[in-house]
Amino acid sequence: MPDSPPMPLETITAQMVALALEMGLSDAKVVDARAIQVNPELVNYCSPPACPNYGTSGHCPPYGPSSREFQLSLDWYEKAVVFKFDAPVSLLMSDERRPLSRRLHETAAILEQFAKNRGCIITMGVATGGCKALFCQGHDDCLKLQGKLCRHQGLAKPSMSGLGVDFTALSELAGWPLNRVTAGSPTHEGEMGALAGFVLVSKKAPR
Numbered sequence: 001m002p003d004s005p006p007m008p009l010e011t012i013t014a015q016m017v018a019l020a021l022e023m024g025l026s027d028a029k030v031v032d033a034r035a036i037q038v039n040p041e042l043v044n045y046c047s048p049p050a051c052p053n054y055g056t057s058g059h060c061p062p063y064g065p066s067s068r069e070f071q072l073s074l075d076w077y078e079k080a081v082v083f084k085f086d087a088p089v090s091l092l093m094s095d096e097r098r099p100l101s102r103r104l105h106e107t108a109a110i111l112e113q114f115a116k117n118r119g120c121i122i123t124m125g126v127a128t129g130g131c132k133a134l135f136c137q138g139h140d141d142c143l144k145l146q147g148k149l150c151r152h153q154g155l156a157k158p159s160m161s162g163l164g165v166d167f168t169a170l171s172e173l174a175g176w177p178l179n180r181v182t183a184g185s186p187t188h189e190g191e192m193g194a195l196a197g198f199v200l201v202s203k204k205a206p207r
C-alpha cells in the first residue's frame with residue numbers, strides 16, 4: 001500500500017477546529033501564530049496577592065518560559081487554533097470555573113496530539129488557569145519544580161496569563177466579543193465572560 005499523501009496544514013487546523021467544537025467548546029478559530037500578542041506587563045497580574053498560583057508550579061511564573069521567551073518562540077509556529085468556553089461571569093469568578101478550566105487544558109492536550117498524529121512537527125498547548133490548583137490540589141508539591149516528570153505530563157499546560165498573552169487582543173484576533181473577566185467585572189445575571197486556550201502548530205522544524 002502506498003503511503004497516503006501528507007495532510008496540508010490548512011486541513012489539519014480545520015479538523016482541529018471541528019474537533020474542538022465537537023468537544024463542546026463555544027468557539028474555535030484558526031489564526032496566524034505570529035499575530036498572537038504578548039505583553040510582559042500582563043504577567044504582573046500573576047504576582048501575589050493577585051494570583052494564588054504564583055510560584056506553585058512549573059507552569060506558572062516565575063517558573064516556565066518568560067513572556068519574552070514565549071514571544072520569540074512564536075516565530076517557530078505557523079498557525080494557532082484558538083478556542084474558548086463562554087460562561088456567566090458569576091461562574092468564572094467562583095471555584096466553579098475550575099472544571100471548565102480543566103476542560104480547556106484537556107482540549108489543548110487532545111488537539112496537540114491530533115496535530116502531531118497528522119504530521120505537525122512542533123506543537124504547544126496553552127490554557128487559562130494554573131495547573132497546581134486544577135490538577136494537583138491534593139498534593140503539597142509540584143513534581144516539575146522538583147525536577148521530576150509532571151504528574152499530568154502532556155495534560156497540564158502553561159498558563160496563558162503567565163506567558164503574558166493578551167486576552168483582549170486574542171479575542172479581537174479571533175473575532176470574539178471582548179469579555180475579559182477581571183476582579184472588577186460585573187457579576188449580575190446574564191453577564192457573560194470567557195476562558196480561552198490555544199494550540200500552536202507547525203509542519204516545519206524551527207530554524
Ligand code: SF4
Pocket residue numbers: 056057058059131132135136141142143144145149150151152153156
Ligand atoms: S506536577 Fe502538578 S502542579 Fe506540577 S506542573 Fe504537573 S500538574 Fe502542574
